[in-house]
Amino acid sequence: MSADVELQNVSVSFGNFYAAKNVSVKIEKGEFFSFLGPSGCGKTTLLRAISGFSEPSDGQILIGNQDMAGIGPNKRPTSLIFQNLALFPLMSVADNIAFSLEVRGTGKVQRRKRADELLELVALSGQGDKKVHELSGGQRQRVAIARALAIEPEVLLLDEPLSALDLKLRQKMRTELREIQKRVGITFIYITHDQGEALTMSDRIAVMNQGELEQIGSCHNVYESPRTPFVATFVGENNAFYGTVSAVDGDMVNVLADGHNFLAKAGDLGEGKKYTFKKDDKVIMFVRPESIFLKDQNNQADNIFTAGFKAIEFEGNLKNIYMSIDGKQNVRCSVSNAVDTTDLSNSKNVELKFSSRDAVVLPVGPLAVD
Amino acid sequence: MKYFFNKNGPLISTYLIIAISFWFVFLIIIPQLYMFDLSFRPNIPSLLRGGPDDVYTLIHYKHFLFGSQTSGESYNYVDVGVFFNTLLIAILITLINLCFCYPIAFYIAKVASPNTARLLIVSLIIPFWINELLRSFALRILFAGEGFINNALLKLGLIDNGINFIAMDVALYTGLNYAYILLMIFPLYNAMETLDKNQLEAAEDLGSSMLKTHFRIVIPHAKAGIASGCTMVFMLTAGALATPVVLSSPNTFWFTQLIYQWFNMNDNWPRGAAYSVVLLSVSVVFVLLMMRIFKVKIGEIVR
Ligand SMILES: Nc1ncnc2c1ncn2[C@@H]1O[C@H](COP(=O)(O)OP(=O)(O)OP(=O)(O)O)[C@@H](O)[C@H]1O
Ligand SMILES: [Mg+2]
Numbered sequence: 001m002s003a004d005v006e007l008q009n010v011s012v013s014f015g016n017f018y019a020a021k022n023v024s025v026k027i028e029k030g031e032f033f034s035f036l037g038p039s040g041c042g043k044t045t046l047l048r049a050i051s052g053f054s055e056p057s058d059g060q061i062l063i064g065n066q067d068m069a070g071i072g073p074n075k076r077p078t079s080l081i082f083q084n085l086a087l088f089p090l091m092s093v094a095d096n097i098a099f100s101l102e103v104r105g106t107g108k109v110q111r112r113k114r115a116d117e118l119l120e121l122v123a124l125s126g127q128g129d130k131k132v133h134e135l136s137g138g139q140r141q142r143v144a145i146a147r148a149l150a151i152e153p154e155v156l157l158l159d160e161p162l163s164a165l166d167l168k169l170r171q172k173m174r175t176e177l178r179e180i181q182k183r184v185g186i187t188f189i190y191i192t193h194d195q196g197e198a199l200t201m202s203d204r205i206a207v208m209n210q211g212e213l214e215q216i217g218s219c220h221n222v223y224e225s226p227r228t229p230f231v232a233t234f235v236g237e238n239n240a241f242y243g244t245v246s247a248v249d250g251d252m253v254n255v256l257a258d259g260h261n262f263l264a265k266a267g268d269l270g271e272g273k274k275y276t277f278k279k280d281d282k283v284i285m286f287v288r289p290e291s292i293f294l295k296d297q298n299n300q301a302d303n304i305f306t307a308g309f310k311a312i313e314f315e316g317n318l319k320n321i322y323m324s325i326d327g328k329q330n331v332r333c334s335v336s337n338a339v340d341t342t343d344l345s346n347s348k349n350v351e352l353k354f355s356s357r358d359a360v361v362l363p364v365g366p367l368a369v370d
Numbered sequence: 371m372k373y374f375f376n377k378n379g380p381l382i383s384t385y386l387i388i389a390i391s392f393w394f395v396f397l398i399i400i401p402q403l404y405m406f407d408l409s410f411r412p413n414i415p416s417l418l419r420g421g422p423d424d425v426y427t428l429i430h431y432k433h434f435l436f437g438s439q440t441s442g443e444s445y446n447y448v449d450v451g452v453f454f455n456t457l458l459i460a461i462l463i464t465l466i467n468l469c470f471c472y473p474i475a476f477y478i479a480k481v482a483s484p485n486t487a488r489l490l491i492v493s494l495i496i497p498f499w500i501n502e503l504l505r506s507f508a509l510r511i512l513f514a515g516e517g518f519i520n521n522a523l524l525k526l527g528l529i530d531n532g533i534n535f536i537a538m539d540v541a542l543y544t545g546l547n548y549a550y551i552l553l554m555i556f557p558l559y560n561a562m563e564t565l566d567k568n569q570l571e572a573a574e575d576l577g578s579s580m581l582k583t584h585f586r587i588v589i590p591h592a593k594a595g596i597a598s599g600c601t602m603v604f605m606l607t608a609g610a611l612a613t614p615v616v617l618s619s620p621n622t623f624w625f626t627q628l629i630y631q632w633f634n635m636n637d638n639w640p641r642g643a644a645y646s647v648v649l650l651s652v653s654v655v656f657v658l659l660m661m662r663i664f665k666v667k668i669g670e671i672v673r
């Protein structure tokens with residue numbers, strides 16, 4: 001069984017500080033949904049309101065179309081995996097997993113049977129008799145998942161459960177979490193500040209900033225059509241060019257920035273609508289580093305400009321080239337490691353190009369990194 | 371040892387070693403060994419000490435058991451009775467103390483906000499600035515025949531005649547319970563303090579009731595603290611003197627009162643020493659036995 005979760009204008013306040021403001025979202029049955037936002041933006045607060053550990057100060061939370069107001073965490077069809085897992089260190093792995101059955105008075109034999117089933121589900125067969133501290137980080141992760149699944153929740157809530165793991169394990173666990181979700185078929189609500197995590201696992205993402213939702217959409221939608229400058233810079237990397245509109249032609253906008261006249265598309269407002277701009281509007285044009293190409297790279301592009309070379313940074317599979325226009329506007333471009341950049345280091349000026357289809361124009365607003 | 375010196379520097383290391391060995395040797399080992407030795411000696415004037423009559427003997431222990439130094443026919447029901455009564459009540463007091471302090475410690479450690487917790491701890495400590503004797507007398511006034519409680523109950527019309535709390539030993543048990551309350555609360559608090567709050571919430575989320583959460587998670591976590599608090603309260607209650615002297619009814623005797631009598635009024639130090647040795651060794655054995663049963667190691671207690 002799986003249930004949908006609907007937040008209607010949910011606000012959570014501590015005194016007169018609002019940790020979550022007017023959040024509205026409908027999460028579908030069986031969906032892998034992520035809340036993505038920087039540290040302190042109110043993700044945990046929101047998750048605790050969904051799980052029932054705190055009550056929203058305003059608005060409603062519906063799970064399976066039922067209003068959850070006044071219903072405690074143990075009565076909700078949700079199960080929460082804590083940021084630090086909160087496994088019980090004095091119990092064996094199997095006892096941890098079957099704890100929810102134990103407190104409901106299920107017999108020992110049946111408990112063990114269920115624990116073994118769940119251990120198999122999370123690929124830990126035969127580890128039931130170990131103590132929690134004898135497991136590795138990734139294994140503990142899986143025990144926490146198994147323990148949360150033991151109550152057969154309709155919605156599983158995960159609070160940055162991978163943040164304590166190292167990079168390799170994190171990547172492995174992403175795939176695994178996604179597989180477990182498909183196998184059990186219930187709704188997963190996942191919280192993270194790591195956009196890579198959100199993008200690889202989720203069906204849909206809600207980007208949060210300072211307690212408010214900035215954008216809800218599929219991974220592609222959020223990455224390719226950011227609705228606010230915050231989303232554009234928080235999800236993935238982006239070059240921000242501050243400028244003014246010089247001409248508008250339908251969805252295409254001419255932006256005058258740093259002495260260049262760039263052509264770019266107007267940002268999406270969602271539901272098929274686009275931002276509308278008029279001449280002399282102050283705007284930011286966003287171009288992702290991987291959409292900017294060196295001039296000799298084979299690619300059709302209608303914007304061409306020159307920037308001064310500053311530095312090159314090796315990142316394994318790709319290289320980041322840092323440049324600036326007139327020493328003011330920083331430009332970053334990412335190319336595959338296979339691209340030859342040897343003469344770049346000797347030249348002062350680099351010719352760059354990008355397609356107007358890859359450039360998004362948004363009204364001026366705060367960025368994620370200032 | 372070398373590491374110890376390097377870490378603390380020669381001056382501080384020397385001070386620590388001298389202070390600790392002084393404390394250990396002069397304040398604990400020597401007096402206790404002296405008492406132990408004394409308990410096997412006859413009660414003779416100090417002039418005859420070291421003379422031909424000063425031989426090792428078991429008469430004081432015999433007296434404790436049989437009431438006479440020579441015959442072993444009938445048991446010394448009075449003294450042995452007082453002894454077991456003292457131990458039994460000390461155990462009961464310890465248990466009541468535990469039940470009473472557990473919720474308080476849990477509240478301070480895991481429920482209260484930091485400010486409230488600090489306030490509660492201070493208000494628990496401050497009454498103990500008043501010395502034990504004074505606190506006992508205050509309780510006596512409270513529980514006396516014409517005391518505050520009786521007067522209040524009479525005024526409210528809840529009772530017709532004053533209740534003799536002293537004779538019923540209510541005053542004594544209250545006093546003993548209260549006397550060592552901090553020694554129970556603080557070890558419990560220390561142990562519970564380290565429990566991750568998320569574990570309590572996780573248990574709740576998994577459907578555990580408050581009571582089950584305590585039995586399965588809080589108590590196992592705080593086991594060492596519970597053992598340490600119980601040990602201290604039991605030992606100190608069994609060895610309490612001031613509170614029983616002030617608060618016990620005329621026909622209730624605390625074993626320490628007997629010891630005190632042998633030492634002071636009857637001027638029989640060796641017998642007093644023997645009684646002390648009995649109390650100490652039985653208490654220690656009892657505590658060790660309990661720790662064995664509940665699988666607590668000494669090392670955990672002092673953690
Ligand atoms: N109990 C509380 N009392 C007062 N303020 C709180 C409380 N809990 C959280 N906050 C505040 O609410 C804001 C959001 O906190 P929250 O824990 O939801 O952030 P988060 O998005 O989960 O961050 P992180 O990624 O670091 O876990 C923070 O500014 C925090 O200081
Ligand atoms: Mg958080």
